Every structure is written in structure tokens, then in C-alpha cells.
Amino acid sequence: MEIKQNVALKPYNTFGVKARAKQFAEVSEVSEILELLNIQQPELILGGGSNILFRKNIDGLVVKNNLKGKEVINEDDQSVEVRFGAGENWHECVLWCIEKGYGGIENLSLIPGTMGAAPMQNIGAYGVELKDVFVSLEAIDLEEKVAHTFAHTECEFGYRESVFKTTLKGQYFITSVTLRLTKTNHQLNTEYGAIQQTLEKMNVQNLDIKSISDAVIQIRQSKLPDPADLGNAGSFFKNPVLLKSQFEVLKALHPDMISYDLPDDYVKIPAGWLIEQCGWKGKQIGNTGTYKSQALVIVNHGRARGDEIWDLAHQIQDTVHAKFKILLTPEVNVL
Numbered sequence: 001m002e003i004k005q006n007v008a009l010k011p012y013n014t015f016g017v018k019a020r021a022k023q024f025a026e027v028s029e030v031s032e033i034l035e036l037l038n039i040q041q042p043e044l045i046l047g048g049g050s051n052i053l054f055r056k057n058i059d060g061l062v063v064k065n066n067l068k069g070k071e072v073i074n075e076d077d078q079s080v081e082v083r084f085g086a087g088e089n090w091h092e093c094v095l096w097c098i099e100k101g102y103g104g105i106e107n108l109s110l111i112p113g114t115m116g117a118a119p120m121q122n123i124g125a126y127g128v129e130l131k132d133v134f135v136s137l138e139a140i141d142l143e144e145k146v147a148h149t150f151a152h153t154e155c156e157f158g159y160r161e162s163v164f165k166t167t168l169k170g171q172y173f174i175t176s177v178t179l180r181l182t183k184t185n186h187q188l189n190t191e192y193g194a195i196q197q198t199l200e201k202m203n204v205q206n207l208d209i210k211s212i213s214d215a216v217i218q219i220r221q222s223k224l225p226d227p228a229d230l231g232n233a234g235s236f237f238k239n240p241v242l243l244k245s246q247f248e249v250l251k252a253l254h255p256d257m258i259s260y261d262l263p264d265d266y267v268k269i270p271a272g273w274l275i276e277q278c279g280w281k282g283k284q285i286g287n288t289g290t291y292k293s294q295a296l297v298i299v300n301h302g303r304a305r306g307d308e309i310w311d312l313a314h315q316i317q318d319t320v321h322a323k324f325k326i327l328l329t330p331e332v333n334v335l
């Protein structure tokens with residue numbers, strides 16, 4: 001394993017912004033991580049770079065995770081537990097599961113990035129979150145240099161949250177993730193978004209995990225920019241969650257406000273709608289702007305610097321706060 005010096009990070013982040021790593025190494029074995037830790041602590045662990053905004057150069061070691069592998073570790077007639085290497089591409093794992101007939105993650109089709117980053121923010125889309133199929137993960141304690149297994153409850157999953165983004169931030173290198181998937185009686189989830197409509201348009205006769213995945217892929221391709229064509233990191237902000245009582249006050253002032261009920265008297269408001277109401281949808285400022293079909297996605301029109309994107313994010317935050325008294329918080333990891 002080689003430690004390279006002064007490496008360009010542009011090819012390693014889907015925003016496509018320029019930044020450099022003082023040192024850079026790629027690991028494909030757990031032993032290589034331990035070997036690295038004996039030399040130097042990493043400044044950043046990198047998966048697919050699809051949830052990161054570089055505002056500056058990284059003045060330390062960046063470790064790119066290439067740990068591969070898919071292994072069935074438990075199985076009965078109903079379900080299967082598969083352990084995935086943390087460097088596996090998420091969407092390729094979804095397609096692999098569908099081919100094997102394993103259900104549970106088809107609604108999470110086409111989310112960019114790696115398996116190891118999926119628990120970081122409990123990835124979610126179309127009514128399903130990683131936590132719904134998650135069993136456990138293995139991670140290396142960067143300080144103690146030992147492996148630890150985290151059970152579901154220890155990960156403290158929430159909406160785009162886990163313990164690895166909060167109290168244990170920067171302390172562990174996730175090396176594998178185990179998911180429990182169904183082999184029969186799949187729980188087909190078509191309620192959310194435009195899945196049902198898209199399935200009808202596709203004239204699907206036999207609803208199965210493959211057709212749901214195909215519908216999700218079709219919707220996502222029509223709604224979201226492909227980072228290969230237009231730099232972005234998906235949703236820049238989280239959807240704000242408010243108490244129903246707070247929401248009622250806002251709704252009286254803004255009767256058109258969209259919301260989704262959550263358990264325990266909470267309400268989720270689509271951040272994209274709030275941003276759109278402030279006139280940001282499709283707007284371009286210099287090298288950056290928001291996507292024409294989804295105001296929640298900040299894009300790089302080609303030569304944007306990380307700071308330029310961060311400035312725009314602040315302007316969006318300010319105008320949304322001024323109009324709705326809601327402070328948007330970033331979903332993207334800003335470095």
C-alpha cells in the first residue's frame with residue numbers, strides 16, 4: 001500500500017470541486033487499515049465522496065475505502081443475512097440483491113456511494129431507510145486500533161443521523177455492514193412518491209422487487225442530476241422536522257405549506273418546497289446554483305469552488321429563515 005503525496009481530490013467528490021490531500025492512500029484489506037494506523041491517523045475516510053463538500057485542502061491523510069466482499073452469513077427459508085464489504089458500491093449491492101431475489105433495499109436503488117457510508121447518515125429514500133434492514137456493522141476504533149461490532153441499537157439511527165455523525169464522529173472506520181433481507185413474502189413498498197404512478201406507466205403486470213427498483217431508478221433519473229454531468233451531492237439540506245403545534249402556527253401564515261405527519265406529533269416539511277418558495281429553484285449564481293427540477297439540490301455548473309457553494313448554501317439558509325423562521329441544517333458533510 002502506497003501513501004501518495006499532494007493528491008487532487010476532484011475525481012473523488014461528486015460535487016467535482018477542487019481540493020488536495022496532503023497524503024492519500026487506498027485500502028482494500030482490513031490489515032492495510034491497521035498498517036496505516038501504525039504510521040498515521042487519517043484526517044478523512046472517503047467512500048464515493050457523494051455526501052461531502054470540500055471547502056479547503058485536507059492537511060493530512062485521506063484514506064479511500066475499497067474493502068470489497070459479499071458473504072451470506074445466515075440463512076433460513078424466509079430471510080438471509082449478508083455481510084458486505086464497506087467499499088462495495090451501494091447501488092451495485094442493491095442490483096446484486098435483486099438478482100438473488102433478496103428484498104428490502106430495492107427502494108434505495110441508485111443512491112450513489114459506498115456500503116460503509118450508508119449507516120453514517122442512515123440513508124433513505126421512497127419510504128425505506130437503511131435501519132429497516134440493518135443488523136450490525138464492524139468498525140475499527142481508530143484510537144485503540146481494534147475491531148468493534150455495533151448492533152442496531154448502538155448505532156442510534158435517526159432521520160439522516162447515526163452515532164457516527166454525532167458522538168462517535170471521526171472515531172471509527174466502518175469495514176463491513178450486515179443486512180437482513182427477505183427471500184419470500186417481500187414487503188413491497190409502493191406508497192411513497194411517484195412509485196405507484198410510474199409502475200402504472202411502465203405497465204407492470206407482476207409487481208416484484210425488480211419492478212420497484214426499475215420504477216425508483218426511472219423517477220430518480222428524471223428528477224436528480226447525474227453527478228457525471230452536473231456536480232452535486234444530492235439533497236444539500238435535511239427536511240426540517242417540527243412539532244405539530246409549531247407547524248400549525250406556520251401553516252396559518254403560509255396556508256400552502258406542504259407537510260408529512262411523523263409519529264409522536266411531529267411533522268416533516270420538504271426543504272425543497274421552502275427553498276423553492278424563496279425563489280431559488282433553478283437559479284444560477286456564478287458557478288453554482290440550484291437544480292432546475294429540484295431546489296434542494298445545489299449544483300456545480302463546472303468551476304465552482306467549495307466556498308462558493310457554501311456561500312450559496314448560507315444565502316439559501318438566510319432567506320428561508322427570514323421567510324419561514326426555519327433554520328435548514330446541511331445533510332452534506334462540509335469539510
Ligand SMILES: Cc1cc2nc3c(=O)[nH]c(=O)nc-3n(C[C@H](O)[C@H](O)[C@H](O)COP(=O)(O)OP(=O)(O)OC[C@H]3O[C@@H](n4cnc5c(N)ncnc54)[C@H](O)[C@@H]3O)c2cc1C
Pocket residue numbers: 014044045046047048049050051052065086111112113114115116117118120121122123124125172173174175224225226227232233234235333
Ligand atoms: C445524486 C445524489 C443522490 C443522492 N440521493 C440520496 C438519497 O436518496 N438518500 C440519501 O440518504 N442520500 C443520498 N445521497 C447522498 C449520498 O449518496 C449518501 O449519503 C451516501 O451514503 C454517501 O456515500 P459515500 O460513500 O459517497 O460517502 P462519502 O461522501 O465518501 O462520505 C460521507 C461521510 O461518511 C464518512 N465515511 C465514508 N465511509 C466511511 C467508512 N467506511 N467509515 C467511516 N466513515 C466513513 C466520510 O468520512 C464522510 O464524513 C445522494 C447523493 C447524490 C450525489
